[in-house]
Amino acid sequence: MSQAPGKTAGDTRSRILDAGERLFMEHGFDGTSMRMITSQAGVNLAAVNYHFGTKELLIQEVFRRRLTHLNQSRLAALAQLEAEAAGSPLKPSRIVDAFFGTALRMAADVEGGGHTFMCLLGRTYTEPNEFVRKFLAEEYAECVERFLTALYRALPEVDRNEILWRFHFMMGAMSYAIAGTDALQLVTGKFNDENPSRLAPRLMSFLLGGLRAPLAEFSPLN
Amino acid sequence: MSQAPGKTAGDTRSRILDAGERLFMEHGFDGTSMRMITSQAGVNLAAVNYHFGTKELLIQEVFRRRLTHLNQSRLAALAQLEAEAAGSPLKPSRIVDAFFGTALRMAADVEGGGHTFMCLLGRTYTEPNEFVRKFLAEEYAECVERFLTALYRALPEVDRNEILWRFHFMMGAMSYAIAGTDALQLVTGKFNDENPSRLAPRLMSFLLGGLRAPLAEFSPLN
DNA sequence: AAACCATTAAAACGTTTGTTTGAATCATAC
Protein backbone atom coordinates (compact mmCIF):
# COMPACT_ATOMS: atom_id res chain seq x y z
CA MET A 1 0.00 0.00 0.00
CA SER A 2 2.93 2.30 0.65
CA GLN A 3 5.06 1.07 -2.24
CA ALA A 4 4.43 0.60 -5.91
CA PRO A 5 2.29 -2.49 -6.41
CA GLY A 6 4.57 -4.24 -8.87
CA LYS A 7 8.31 -4.25 -8.62
CA THR A 8 9.72 -2.53 -5.56
CA ALA A 9 12.98 -0.78 -4.94
CA GLY A 10 13.64 -2.52 -1.63
CA ASP A 11 13.94 -6.25 -2.05
CA THR A 12 11.53 -8.79 -0.64
CA ARG A 13 13.64 -9.55 2.41
CA SER A 14 13.63 -6.04 3.81
CA ARG A 15 9.95 -5.55 3.01
CA ILE A 16 9.15 -8.63 5.07
CA LEU A 17 11.34 -7.42 7.91
CA ASP A 18 9.67 -4.02 7.94
CA ALA A 19 6.18 -5.48 7.89
CA GLY A 20 7.08 -8.01 10.56
CA GLU A 21 8.59 -5.35 12.80
CA ARG A 22 5.44 -3.27 12.69
CA LEU A 23 3.00 -6.16 13.05
CA PHE A 24 4.88 -7.88 15.86
CA MET A 25 4.86 -4.54 17.65
CA GLU A 26 1.13 -4.10 17.17
CA HIS A 27 -0.13 -7.64 17.74
CA GLY A 28 2.66 -9.58 19.40
CA PHE A 29 4.41 -12.71 18.19
CA ASP A 30 1.55 -15.18 18.50
CA GLY A 31 -0.98 -12.59 17.38
CA THR A 32 0.75 -12.01 14.06
CA SER A 33 0.23 -14.56 11.30
CA MET A 34 2.33 -15.24 8.25
CA ARG A 35 -0.51 -14.09 6.05
CA MET A 36 -0.73 -10.77 7.85
CA ILE A 37 2.96 -10.21 7.28
CA THR A 38 3.09 -11.22 3.63
CA SER A 39 -0.03 -9.32 2.67
CA GLN A 40 1.19 -6.16 4.39
CA ALA A 41 4.58 -6.57 2.75
CA GLY A 42 2.93 -7.24 -0.61
CA VAL A 43 4.79 -10.49 -1.19
CA ASN A 44 3.83 -14.11 -1.65
CA LEU A 45 2.96 -16.20 1.38
CA ALA A 46 5.83 -18.62 0.81
CA ALA A 47 8.39 -15.81 0.71
CA VAL A 48 8.90 -15.77 4.47
CA ASN A 49 9.77 -19.45 4.63
CA TYR A 50 11.95 -19.14 1.56
CA HIS A 51 14.00 -16.21 2.87
CA PHE A 52 14.03 -16.88 6.61
CA GLY A 53 13.07 -20.53 7.09
CA THR A 54 10.50 -20.28 9.85
CA LYS A 55 8.45 -17.69 11.67
CA GLU A 56 10.76 -17.93 14.68
CA LEU A 57 13.84 -17.27 12.58
CA LEU A 58 12.07 -14.28 11.06
CA ILE A 59 11.43 -12.51 14.36
CA GLN A 60 14.96 -13.39 15.38
CA GLU A 61 16.21 -11.53 12.32
CA VAL A 62 13.83 -8.63 13.01
CA PHE A 63 15.52 -8.16 16.35
CA ARG A 64 19.07 -8.76 15.28
CA ARG A 65 18.84 -6.27 12.45
CA ARG A 66 18.58 -3.35 14.88
CA LEU A 67 19.52 -4.66 18.31
CA THR A 68 23.09 -5.42 17.38
CA HIS A 69 23.53 -1.85 16.24
CA LEU A 70 21.84 -0.43 19.34
CA ASN A 71 24.07 -2.32 21.74
CA GLN A 72 27.16 -1.46 19.74
CA SER A 73 26.22 2.21 19.99
CA ARG A 74 25.79 1.80 23.73
CA LEU A 75 29.17 0.16 24.12
CA ALA A 76 30.79 2.80 21.93
CA ALA A 77 29.31 5.55 24.09
CA LEU A 78 30.61 3.84 27.21
CA ALA A 79 34.04 3.38 25.67
CA GLN A 80 34.21 7.06 24.81
CA LEU A 81 33.27 7.97 28.37
CA GLU A 82 36.05 5.82 29.70
CA ALA A 83 38.52 7.28 27.23
CA GLU A 84 37.60 10.84 28.19
CA ALA A 85 37.79 10.08 31.89
CA ALA A 86 41.31 8.73 31.49
CA GLY A 87 41.24 6.65 34.63
CA SER A 88 39.22 8.97 36.87
CA PRO A 89 35.85 7.58 38.04
CA LEU A 90 32.88 7.98 35.73
CA LYS A 91 29.76 9.95 36.63
CA PRO A 92 26.82 7.58 37.08
CA SER A 93 24.62 10.00 35.18
CA ARG A 94 26.91 9.68 32.17
CA ILE A 95 26.76 5.91 32.33
CA VAL A 96 22.98 6.02 32.54
CA ASP A 97 22.86 8.32 29.56
CA ALA A 98 25.13 6.07 27.55
CA PHE A 99 22.73 3.18 28.06
CA PHE A 100 19.26 4.69 28.23
CA GLY A 101 19.89 7.91 26.34
CA THR A 102 21.20 5.95 23.39
CA ALA A 103 18.00 3.91 23.33
CA LEU A 104 15.87 7.02 23.65
CA ARG A 105 17.62 8.64 20.73
CA MET A 106 16.88 5.56 18.67
CA ALA A 107 13.25 5.72 19.77
CA ALA A 108 13.09 9.34 18.60
CA ASP A 109 13.75 8.24 15.02
CA VAL A 110 10.19 7.78 13.81
CA GLU A 111 10.68 7.76 10.04
CA GLY A 112 13.61 5.36 10.01
CA GLY A 113 11.68 2.80 12.03
CA GLY A 114 13.67 3.19 15.24
CA HIS A 115 10.55 4.17 17.12
CA THR A 116 8.64 1.12 15.96
CA PHE A 117 11.50 -1.12 16.90
CA MET A 118 11.89 0.35 20.38
CA CYS A 119 8.17 -0.16 20.97
CA LEU A 120 8.57 -3.77 19.90
CA LEU A 121 11.61 -4.20 22.09
CA GLY A 122 9.92 -2.72 25.15
CA ARG A 123 6.97 -4.99 24.76
CA THR A 124 9.12 -8.02 24.23
CA TYR A 125 10.72 -7.67 27.65
CA THR A 126 7.47 -8.99 29.04
CA GLU A 127 6.76 -11.25 26.09
CA PRO A 128 5.75 -14.64 27.40
CA ASN A 129 7.18 -16.58 24.46
CA GLU A 130 10.17 -18.37 25.92
CA PHE A 131 12.10 -18.71 22.70
CA VAL A 132 12.05 -14.95 22.14
CA ARG A 133 13.21 -14.23 25.67
CA LYS A 134 16.15 -16.59 25.44
CA PHE A 135 17.30 -15.04 22.23
CA LEU A 136 17.06 -11.53 23.68
CA ALA A 137 19.03 -12.51 26.75
CA GLU A 138 21.91 -13.78 24.65
CA GLU A 139 21.88 -10.67 22.50
CA TYR A 140 21.98 -8.44 25.58
CA ALA A 141 24.40 -10.35 27.77
CA GLU A 142 27.68 -8.64 26.95
CA CYS A 143 26.31 -5.12 26.92
CA VAL A 144 24.52 -5.45 30.24
CA GLU A 145 27.56 -6.93 31.90
CA ARG A 146 29.80 -4.13 30.73
CA PHE A 147 27.43 -1.45 31.98
CA LEU A 148 26.90 -3.14 35.32
CA THR A 149 30.64 -3.34 35.81
CA ALA A 150 30.93 0.35 35.00
CA LEU A 151 28.21 1.22 37.51
CA TYR A 152 29.82 -0.92 40.19
CA ARG A 153 33.05 1.02 39.72
CA ALA A 154 31.31 4.37 39.64
CA LEU A 155 29.43 3.63 42.87
CA PRO A 156 31.83 1.56 44.96
CA GLU A 157 30.12 2.47 48.22
CA VAL A 158 26.69 1.16 47.10
CA ASP A 159 25.72 -2.48 47.51
CA ARG A 160 25.91 -4.24 44.18
CA ASN A 161 22.55 -5.90 44.58
CA GLU A 162 21.01 -2.48 45.02
CA ILE A 163 22.60 -1.28 41.79
CA LEU A 164 21.35 -4.36 40.02
CA TRP A 165 17.81 -3.79 41.22
CA ARG A 166 17.82 -0.15 40.26
CA PHE A 167 19.11 -0.96 36.81
CA HIS A 168 16.17 -3.33 36.58
CA PHE A 169 13.76 -0.60 37.68
CA MET A 170 15.22 1.82 35.17
CA MET A 171 14.79 -0.68 32.36
CA GLY A 172 11.16 -1.00 33.32
CA ALA A 173 10.50 2.70 33.44
CA MET A 174 12.07 3.24 30.06
CA SER A 175 10.44 0.31 28.29
CA TYR A 176 7.12 1.35 29.67
CA ALA A 177 7.58 4.97 28.75
CA ILE A 178 8.17 4.00 25.14
CA ALA A 179 6.01 0.96 24.62
CA GLY A 180 3.41 1.02 27.33
CA THR A 181 -0.18 1.57 26.39
CA ASP A 182 -1.28 1.35 29.94
CA ALA A 183 -4.22 2.55 31.93
CA LEU A 184 -2.77 6.03 32.24
CA GLN A 185 -2.23 6.44 28.55
CA LEU A 186 -5.75 5.37 27.79
CA VAL A 187 -7.47 7.07 30.69
CA THR A 188 -5.83 10.45 30.42
CA GLY A 189 -5.80 10.66 26.65
CA LYS A 190 -2.38 9.51 25.53
CA PHE A 191 -0.22 12.45 26.59
CA ASN A 192 -1.16 14.38 23.50
CA ASP A 193 -0.70 17.67 25.29
CA GLU A 194 3.06 17.83 24.85
CA ASN A 195 5.75 17.44 22.27
CA PRO A 196 6.80 13.79 22.40
CA SER A 197 10.44 14.77 22.01
CA ARG A 198 10.34 15.97 25.62
CA LEU A 199 10.12 12.38 26.79
CA ALA A 200 13.88 11.94 26.92
CA PRO A 201 14.76 14.72 29.42
CA ARG A 202 11.74 13.87 31.55
CA LEU A 203 12.67 10.22 31.75
CA MET A 204 16.35 10.86 32.32
CA SER A 205 15.72 13.07 35.32
CA PHE A 206 13.33 10.49 36.73
CA LEU A 207 15.84 7.68 36.27
CA LEU A 208 18.64 9.63 37.89
CA GLY A 209 16.40 10.59 40.79
CA GLY A 210 15.60 6.94 41.36
CA LEU A 211 19.20 5.87 41.00
CA ARG A 212 20.35 8.40 43.60
CA ALA A 213 17.51 7.82 46.06
CA PRO A 214 18.54 7.10 49.63
CA LEU A 215 18.74 3.40 50.32
CA ALA A 216 16.11 1.36 52.09
CA GLU A 217 13.94 4.24 53.16
CA PHE A 218 10.35 3.23 53.43
CA SER A 219 8.19 5.72 55.27
CA PRO A 220 10.20 8.85 54.68
CA LEU A 221 9.39 12.47 54.98
CA ASN A 222 8.17 14.83 52.26
CA MET B 1 -3.00 -32.77 39.24
CA SER B 2 -3.26 -30.75 42.41
CA GLN B 3 -6.83 -31.77 43.23
CA ALA B 4 -8.60 -35.09 43.46
CA PRO B 5 -9.15 -36.45 39.98
CA GLY B 6 -12.90 -36.97 40.29
CA LYS B 7 -15.13 -34.56 42.09
CA THR B 8 -13.48 -31.39 43.28
CA ALA B 9 -14.19 -29.09 46.16
CA GLY B 10 -13.87 -25.91 44.11
CA ASP B 11 -16.39 -25.79 41.34
CA THR B 12 -15.54 -25.84 37.66
CA ARG B 13 -15.78 -22.09 37.24
CA SER B 14 -13.05 -21.24 39.72
CA ARG B 15 -10.83 -24.04 38.51
CA ILE B 16 -11.00 -22.60 35.01
CA LEU B 17 -10.27 -19.11 36.31
CA ASP B 18 -7.24 -20.31 38.25
CA ALA B 19 -5.85 -22.26 35.32
CA GLY B 20 -6.50 -19.37 32.95
CA GLU B 21 -4.81 -16.89 35.26
CA ARG B 22 -1.66 -18.95 35.42
CA LEU B 23 -1.53 -19.85 31.73
CA PHE B 24 -2.30 -16.35 30.49
CA MET B 25 0.53 -15.15 32.70
CA GLU B 26 2.94 -17.73 31.34
CA HIS B 27 2.05 -17.74 27.65
CA GLY B 28 -0.03 -14.62 26.99
CA PHE B 29 -3.54 -14.36 25.63
CA ASP B 30 -2.93 -15.57 22.10
CA GLY B 31 -0.40 -18.13 23.27
CA THR B 32 -2.88 -19.89 25.54
CA SER B 33 -5.41 -22.24 23.95
CA MET B 34 -8.70 -23.45 25.30
CA ARG B 35 -7.35 -26.97 25.43
CA MET B 36 -4.41 -25.89 27.54
CA ILE B 37 -6.77 -24.25 30.01
CA THR B 38 -9.29 -27.06 30.26
CA SER B 39 -6.70 -29.79 30.54
CA GLN B 40 -4.80 -27.92 33.26
CA ALA B 41 -8.06 -27.26 35.07
CA GLY B 42 -9.09 -30.89 34.64
CA VAL B 43 -12.44 -30.05 33.06
CA ASN B 44 -14.09 -30.71 29.73
CA LEU B 45 -13.18 -28.60 26.73
CA ALA B 46 -16.69 -27.21 26.36
CA ALA B 47 -16.81 -26.04 29.97
CA VAL B 48 -15.19 -22.68 29.21
CA ASN B 49 -17.76 -21.76 26.59
CA TYR B 50 -20.55 -23.04 28.78
CA HIS B 51 -19.55 -21.01 31.84
CA PHE B 52 -18.04 -17.90 30.26
CA GLY B 53 -19.22 -17.78 26.67
CA THR B 54 -16.02 -17.04 24.81
CA LYS B 55 -12.30 -16.93 25.41
CA GLU B 56 -12.37 -13.14 25.53
CA LEU B 57 -15.06 -13.12 28.20
CA LEU B 58 -13.01 -15.60 30.19
CA ILE B 59 -9.91 -13.42 30.39
CA GLN B 60 -12.17 -10.48 31.16
CA GLU B 61 -13.47 -12.38 34.17
CA VAL B 62 -9.96 -13.42 35.16
CA PHE B 63 -9.05 -9.77 35.46
CA ARG B 64 -12.24 -8.54 37.05
CA ARG B 65 -12.11 -11.19 39.76
CA ARG B 66 -9.03 -9.59 41.35
CA LEU B 67 -8.63 -6.16 39.79
CA THR B 68 -11.84 -4.79 41.25
CA HIS B 69 -10.67 -5.76 44.70
CA LEU B 70 -7.19 -4.31 44.14
CA ASN B 71 -8.47 -0.93 43.07
CA GLN B 72 -10.99 -0.86 45.89
CA SER B 73 -8.16 -1.47 48.33
CA ARG B 74 -6.21 1.36 46.75
CA LEU B 75 -9.12 3.75 47.02
CA ALA B 76 -9.77 2.68 50.60
CA ALA B 77 -6.13 3.38 51.51
CA LEU B 78 -6.36 6.79 49.91
CA ALA B 79 -9.61 7.56 51.69
CA GLN B 80 -8.06 6.65 55.01
CA LEU B 81 -5.10 8.95 54.31
CA GLU B 82 -7.45 11.81 53.59
CA ALA B 83 -9.46 11.09 56.72
CA GLU B 84 -6.36 11.05 58.89
CA ALA B 85 -5.03 14.24 57.33
CA ALA B 86 -8.28 16.03 58.12
CA GLY B 87 -7.79 18.72 55.51
CA SER B 88 -4.05 19.20 55.75
CA PRO B 89 -2.07 18.33 52.62
CA LEU B 90 -1.10 14.70 52.07
CA LYS B 91 2.47 13.52 51.85
CA PRO B 92 3.26 12.37 48.29
CA SER B 93 5.08 9.36 49.69
CA ARG B 94 1.91 8.24 51.40
CA ILE B 95 -0.09 8.58 48.22
CA VAL B 96 2.50 6.58 46.32
CA ASP B 97 2.39 3.89 48.97
CA ALA B 98 -1.39 3.74 48.85
CA PHE B 99 -1.23 3.01 45.13
CA PHE B 100 1.94 1.04 44.56
CA GLY B 101 2.41 -0.38 48.02
CA THR B 102 -1.06 -1.89 47.91
CA ALA B 103 -0.20 -3.61 44.64
CA LEU B 104 3.12 -4.83 46.01
CA ARG B 105 1.43 -6.32 49.04
CA MET B 106 -0.92 -8.18 46.71
CA ALA B 107 2.08 -9.38 44.71
CA ALA B 108 3.64 -10.71 47.91
CA ASP B 109 0.76 -13.16 48.36
CA VAL B 110 2.17 -16.15 46.54
CA GLU B 111 -0.08 -18.93 47.79
CA GLY B 112 -3.36 -17.08 47.31
CA GLY B 113 -2.55 -16.37 43.68
CA GLY B 114 -1.97 -12.64 44.12
CA HIS B 115 1.56 -12.97 42.83
CA THR B 116 0.45 -14.79 39.70
CA PHE B 117 -2.18 -12.20 39.04
CA MET B 118 0.19 -9.26 39.47
CA CYS B 119 2.60 -10.87 37.01
CA LEU B 120 -0.26 -11.24 34.57
CA LEU B 121 -1.36 -7.66 35.12
CA GLY B 122 2.13 -6.27 34.64
CA ARG B 123 2.55 -8.11 31.40
CA THR B 124 -0.83 -7.06 30.16
CA TYR B 125 0.08 -3.37 30.29
CA THR B 126 2.14 -4.01 27.21
CA GLU B 127 -0.21 -6.65 25.82
CA PRO B 128 -0.88 -5.87 22.19
CA ASN B 129 -4.40 -7.31 22.15
CA GLU B 130 -6.60 -4.27 21.79
CA PHE B 131 -9.68 -5.74 23.39
CA VAL B 132 -7.78 -6.52 26.58
CA ARG B 133 -6.32 -3.02 26.76
CA LYS B 134 -9.69 -1.34 26.38
CA PHE B 135 -11.16 -3.41 29.14
CA LEU B 136 -8.27 -2.64 31.48
CA ALA B 137 -8.53 1.07 30.81
CA GLU B 138 -12.17 1.12 31.83
CA GLU B 139 -11.47 -0.90 34.93
CA TYR B 140 -8.68 1.49 35.95
CA ALA B 141 -10.21 4.82 35.01
CA GLU B 142 -11.76 5.89 38.30
CA CYS B 143 -8.87 4.80 40.49
CA VAL B 144 -6.22 6.51 38.40
CA GLU B 145 -8.17 9.74 38.26
CA ARG B 146 -8.61 9.83 42.01
CA PHE B 147 -4.92 9.28 42.65
CA LEU B 148 -3.84 11.83 40.08
CA THR B 149 -6.10 14.40 41.68
CA ALA B 150 -4.59 13.60 45.06
CA LEU B 151 -1.07 14.01 43.69
CA TYR B 152 -1.97 17.31 42.02
CA ARG B 153 -3.18 18.62 45.37
CA ALA B 154 -0.19 17.29 47.24
CA LEU B 155 2.26 18.88 44.79
CA PRO B 156 0.59 22.14 43.74
CA GLU B 157 3.87 23.74 42.69
CA VAL B 158 4.76 20.97 40.21
CA ASP B 159 3.51 21.03 36.64
CA ARG B 160 0.67 18.56 36.23
CA ASN B 161 2.09 17.09 33.05
CA GLU B 162 5.25 16.29 34.94
CA ILE B 163 3.27 14.48 37.62
CA LEU B 164 1.41 12.56 34.96
CA TRP B 165 4.62 11.46 33.30
CA ARG B 166 6.21 10.41 36.55
CA PHE B 167 3.17 8.39 37.50
CA HIS B 168 3.58 6.70 34.13
CA PHE B 169 7.25 5.99 34.83
CA MET B 170 6.42 4.60 38.25
CA MET B 171 3.83 2.26 36.76
CA GLY B 172 6.48 0.98 34.39
CA ALA B 173 9.09 0.41 37.04
CA MET B 174 6.65 -1.51 39.22
CA SER B 175 5.14 -3.63 36.48
CA TYR B 176 8.56 -4.50 35.27
CA ALA B 177 9.87 -5.27 38.73
CA ILE B 178 7.10 -7.79 39.24
CA ALA B 179 6.49 -9.22 35.80
CA GLY B 180 9.59 -8.52 33.78
CA THR B 181 11.72 -11.41 32.67
CA ASP B 182 14.12 -9.12 30.94
CA ALA B 183 17.69 -9.27 29.86
CA LEU B 184 18.91 -8.46 33.35
CA GLN B 185 16.94 -11.20 34.98
CA LEU B 186 18.19 -13.76 32.53
CA VAL B 187 21.74 -12.52 32.24
CA THR B 188 22.51 -12.07 35.89
CA GLY B 189 20.66 -15.11 37.14
CA LYS B 190 17.24 -13.95 38.22
CA PHE B 191 18.05 -12.12 41.45
CA ASN B 192 18.16 -15.31 43.42
CA ASP B 193 20.69 -13.88 45.85
CA GLU B 194 18.17 -12.08 48.02
CA ASN B 195 14.90 -12.59 49.79
CA PRO B 196 12.19 -11.58 47.30
CA SER B 197 10.22 -9.89 50.05
CA ARG B 198 12.82 -7.13 49.96
CA LEU B 199 11.49 -6.01 46.60
CA ALA B 200 8.89 -3.69 48.10
CA PRO B 201 11.19 -1.39 50.10
CA ARG B 202 13.73 -1.33 47.30
CA LEU B 203 11.16 -0.33 44.75
CA MET B 204 9.43 2.20 46.98
CA SER B 205 12.64 4.09 47.62
CA PHE B 206 13.41 4.09 43.91
CA LEU B 207 9.95 5.37 43.02
CA LEU B 208 10.09 8.15 45.58
CA GLY B 209 13.55 9.15 44.41
CA GLY B 210 12.27 9.45 40.88
CA LEU B 211 9.17 11.31 41.94
CA ARG B 212 11.19 13.86 43.87
CA ALA B 213 13.94 14.29 41.28
CA PRO B 214 14.69 17.87 40.22
CA LEU B 215 12.76 18.82 37.12
CA ALA B 216 14.16 18.90 33.61
CA GLU B 217 17.76 18.31 34.54
CA PHE B 218 19.60 16.56 31.79
CA SER B 219 23.35 16.63 32.18
CA PRO B 220 23.58 17.00 35.93
CA LEU B 221 26.38 16.49 38.33
CA ASN B 222 27.15 13.39 40.39
C1' DA C 1 19.53 -19.84 -28.27
C1' DA C 2 20.15 -22.80 -24.45
C1' DA C 3 21.26 -23.79 -19.75
C1' DC C 4 21.42 -22.43 -15.17
C1' DC C 5 20.30 -20.48 -10.73
C1' DA C 6 17.60 -17.63 -7.71
C1' DT C 7 13.23 -16.04 -6.84
C1' DT C 8 8.17 -15.87 -7.09
C1' DA C 9 3.57 -17.99 -7.67
C1' DA C 10 -0.57 -20.71 -6.68
C1' DA C 11 -2.20 -24.55 -4.41
C1' DA C 12 -2.38 -27.85 -1.11
C1' DC C 13 -0.53 -30.18 3.12
C1' DG C 14 -1.75 -31.81 7.95
C1' DT C 15 -2.59 -29.46 12.56
C1' DT C 16 -4.53 -26.68 15.65
C1' DT C 17 -7.66 -23.10 16.63
C1' DG C 18 -12.34 -21.44 19.11
C1' DT C 19 -16.83 -22.86 19.13
C1' DT C 20 -21.10 -25.71 18.72
C1' DT C 21 -23.91 -29.77 18.96
C1' DG C 22 -26.71 -33.46 21.09
C1' DA C 23 -26.67 -37.02 24.14
C1' DA C 24 -25.41 -38.52 28.88
C1' DT C 25 -25.20 -37.53 33.76
C1' DC C 26 -26.17 -35.29 37.98
C1' DA C 27 -28.77 -33.14 41.83
C1' DT C 28 -32.91 -31.57 43.38
C1' DA C 29 -38.13 -30.96 43.48
C1' DC C 30 -42.44 -32.87 42.92
Place this chain on the structure above:
DNA sequence: GTATGATTCAAACAAACGTTTTAATGGTTT
Protein backbone atom coordinates in the same frame (compact mmCIF):
# COMPACT_ATOMS: atom_id res chain seq x y z
C1' DG D 1 -40.19 -42.83 41.25
C1' DT D 2 -40.46 -39.40 37.95
C1' DA D 3 -39.79 -35.02 36.05
C1' DT D 4 -36.89 -30.89 35.71
C1' DG D 5 -33.16 -27.96 35.07
C1' DA D 6 -28.25 -27.54 35.28
C1' DT D 7 -23.96 -29.37 34.12
C1' DT D 8 -20.64 -32.52 31.87
C1' DC D 9 -19.20 -35.27 28.13
C1' DA D 10 -17.41 -36.98 23.53
C1' DA D 11 -17.53 -35.67 18.99
C1' DA D 12 -17.61 -32.76 15.29
C1' DC D 13 -17.57 -28.12 12.95
C1' DA D 14 -15.54 -24.59 9.79
C1' DA D 15 -11.76 -21.54 9.82
C1' DA D 16 -7.06 -20.24 10.33
C1' DC D 17 -2.54 -21.67 11.32
C1' DG D 18 2.73 -22.57 9.71
C1' DT D 19 4.81 -25.01 6.30
C1' DT D 20 5.72 -27.64 1.97
C1' DT D 21 5.37 -28.69 -2.75
C1' DT D 22 5.67 -28.06 -7.64
C1' DA D 23 5.48 -25.23 -11.47
C1' DA D 24 6.26 -20.68 -13.55
C1' DT D 25 9.09 -16.65 -13.99
C1' DG D 26 13.18 -13.63 -14.33
C1' DG D 27 17.85 -12.53 -15.20
C1' DT D 28 22.58 -14.02 -16.09
C1' DT D 29 26.01 -16.96 -18.07
C1' DT D 30 27.54 -20.12 -21.68
